[in-house]
Amino acid sequence: xxxxxxxxxxxxxxxxxxxxxxxxxxxxxxxxxxxxxxxxxxxxxxxxxxxxxxxxxxxxxxxxxxxxxxxxxxxxxxxxxxxxxxxxxxxxxxxxxxxxxxxxxxxxxxxxxxxxxxxxxxxxxxxxxxxxxxxxxxxxxxxxxxxxxxxxxxxxxxxxxxxxxxxxxxxxxxxxxxxxxxxxxx
Numbered sequence: 664x665x666x667x668x669x670x671x672x673x674x675x676x677x678x679x680x681x682x683x684x685x686x687x688x689x690x691x692x693x694x695x696x697x698x699x700x701x702x703x704x705x706x707x708x709x710x711x712x713x714x715x716x717x718x719x720x721x722x723x724x725x726x727x728x729x730x731x732x733x734x735x736x737x738x739x740x741x742x743x744x745x746x747x748x749x750x751x752x753x754x755x756x757x758x759x760x761x762x763x764x765x766x767x768x769x770x771x772x773x774x775x776x777x778x779x780x781x782x783x784x785x786x787x788x789x790x791x792x793x794x795x796x797x798x799x800x801x802x803x804x805x806x807x808x809x810x811x812x813x814x815x816x817x818x819x820x821x822x823x824x825x826x827x828x829x830x831x832x833x834x835x836x837x838x839x840x841x842x843x844x845x846x847x848x849x
Contacts, residue, residue, distance in 0.1 A: 664746070664747055664748070664749075664762060665701065665744045665745070665746055665762070666687070666693075666744065666745050666747050666760060666762075666798045667686050667703075667743070667744055668681040668685070668687040668690070668693040668694060668700070668743050668744065668745045669684060669686055669687070669690075669693075669722075669724075669742075669743040669759075670683065670684040670686065670740065670741070670742050670743070671683055671724075671738045671739055671740065671741045671743065672684055672739065674734070674735035674736040675718070675723050677731060677732045678725070678730065678733070679725050679726070679729040679730045679731055679732070679734055680714075680724065680725045681723065681724055681725070681726075681735045681738055681739075682721050682722070682723060683723070683724055683743070684720050684786050685722055687745075687757055688764045690722060691849050693745045694715055694722065694724065694743075695715065696712050696714055696715060697712065698711070698712045698745070699711045699712075700745055701743075701744045701746070702713070702741050702742060702743060703741065703742040703744060704741065707738055707741045708741070710726045710727075710729075710738075711726060711727040711728075712724055712725075712726060712727075713725045713727045716805050727736070730818045731739060734744065735757055742828045745828060747760075757808075757814075759816075763816060764780055764783055764792070764814070764821070765780055765781065765783070766780060766781075766819070767779070767780045767814070767816075767819055767820055768819060768820045768821070769792065769794050769804065769820070769821045769823060770810065770820055770821075770822055770823070771822070771823055771830075772822055772823070776797065777794060777796065777799045777802070777804075777823065777825075777830055778794040778795050778796040778802065780792045780793070780794055780821065781793050781794070781795045781801075783806070784803070789805050789806060789807055790805075790806040791804065791805055791806060792804040792805075792806055792821070793810075795836040802829070804823060804825070804829065809824070810823055810824060810825060810826070810829070811823055812824050
């Protein structure tokens with residue numbers, strides 16, 4: 664099974680290093696020197712990681728055969744893909760691979776059907792479930808502990824406790840103007 668582990672960003676310096684947007688919780692395992700990764704587009708790979716280092720909070724990688732800025736810039740926006748055993752599980756108890764979450768049914772805590780997870784969107788601040796509703800529309804649900812209260816892989820479902828307005832249009836608004844001030848004199 665293939666797992667997207669990073670996206671190559673811009674070139675860094677003149678010796679072939681690139682910045683990468685990490686898309687794995689295990690970069691030390693998936694993006695270590697010597698790792699051979701397939702790519703999307705396939706024509707740019709496979710790529711073998713020669714070196715890796717963190718600089719100003721960003722991971723920088725250099726690949727074998729890429730020794731200058733021009734070669735590094737040609738790799739921009741390439742996805743790096745690792746081959747993993749489909750039975751392999753993440754190390755952390757509450758960690759999941761995307762393929763484990765795709766197609767899970769999403770229900771509220773009271774059992775109301777919301778839809779089915781069709782995609783996981785990895786954003787800098789958090790991950791989002793893209794959920795297709797029974798009527799064909801989509802809703803985005805932040806994959807955070809406060810909202811996604813349970814992932815049950817055996818039952819193939821994700822249980823959520825959505826705040827008002829997340830999956831429906833009935834948002835609750837509290838305002839100090841809601842109080843009755845008609846009887847006051849000016």
